[in-house]
Amino acid sequence: MEKKNIDWANLGFAYIQTDKRYVSNYKNGAWDEGTLTSDANVVINECAGVLQYAQTVFEGLKAYTTEDGRVVCFRPDLNASRLADSARRLEMPVFPEDRFIDAVVQTVKANIGYVPPYGSGATLYVRPYMFGSNSVIGVKPADEYQFRVFCTPVGPYFKGGAKPITIKVSDFDRAAPHGTGHIKAGLNYAMSLHAIVTAHAEGFDENMYLDAGSRTKVEETGGANFLFVTKDNKIVTPKSGSILPSITRRSLMIVAKEYLGLEVEEREVFFDEVKEFAECGLCGTAAVISPVGKIYDHGTEICFPSGMEEMGPVTKKLYDTLTGIQMGRIEAPEGWIKEIK
Secondary structure, three states, X not given: OOOOOOOHHHOOOOOOOOOOEXXXXXXXXXXXXXXXXXXXXXXXXXXXHHHXXXXXXXXXXXXXXXXXXXXXXXXXXXXXXXXXXXXXXXXXXXXXXHHHHHHHHHHHHHOHHHOOOOOOOOEEEXXXXXXXXXXXXXXXXXXXXXXXXXXXXXOOOOOOOOOOEEEEEOOOOOOOOOOOOOOXXXXXXXXXXXXXXXXXXXXXXXXXOXXXXXXXXXXXXXXXXXXXXXXXXXXXXXXXXXXXXXXXXXXXHHHHHHHOOOOEEEEOOEHHHHHHOOEEEEXXXXXXXXXXXXXXXXXXXXXXXXXOOOXXXXXXXXXXXXXXXXXXXXXXXXXXXXXXX
């Protein structure tokens, strides 16, 4: 398939409908064989479980064109595993992990003309998701489900380079201590909308959520994990049962240790110690790392010595190495790159 006539350099981070998407239905205790379809519309009953009780989970990953012209996805097996964990937590049937990867491959192949060229800064964003599709009026799991995968070309998250952002300590809680913060459920993101709109209205880019139990420990933002760099270049990420296990963050920790020879640590991070770190970043699929320059805590500002004007030096090495692996400039660890053939 020839490349679509798209102005790749000026793509935003927004939905553009592509040619095909994958659909599989769960009914009578089994998933059907699944198929690609040209129909971008989802037709469900007004009483569908997803509409009544938010029984939906999703994933996000990207397809890239590498330096040598291959089209690849980054660690889709971890997305498959995380979706399975999310489904179990919401009493949904698990979509088999091998079929998840096959569905992603089929969808990207069917839309190969939408994969941006190497060097454009753009990528193909891939969104697998699942929801309760039959009518449910009592509070209980649905009996029927639909698993779908669509994709859309998106521009670089940071146009003109990653500029450090300013975030605030939120007065809202992201997730309960024994709730659903560790899974990628749609309801988690719905709950964060008021908090992020409030933060934006107050002039901030993002929220820092503290643990709901004691409000003394750093958890994450509405859609990304935290990564801190100490003054002696140790990489520290918060550990909690209510933090979503970011694939980007887990990959960066391996990159830090195995590629850059840095000491890494995943542990509880108390908010009181944040002011002692040299660098701070947010890890996620969309931007890889968003540098944080300043944290605002109810009238007190924490300014990081590295990263106020541009991405800090250690964070920049992490970013360059991981994106180099994704784009094929640096050799990847075994199993990290799935080529779309």
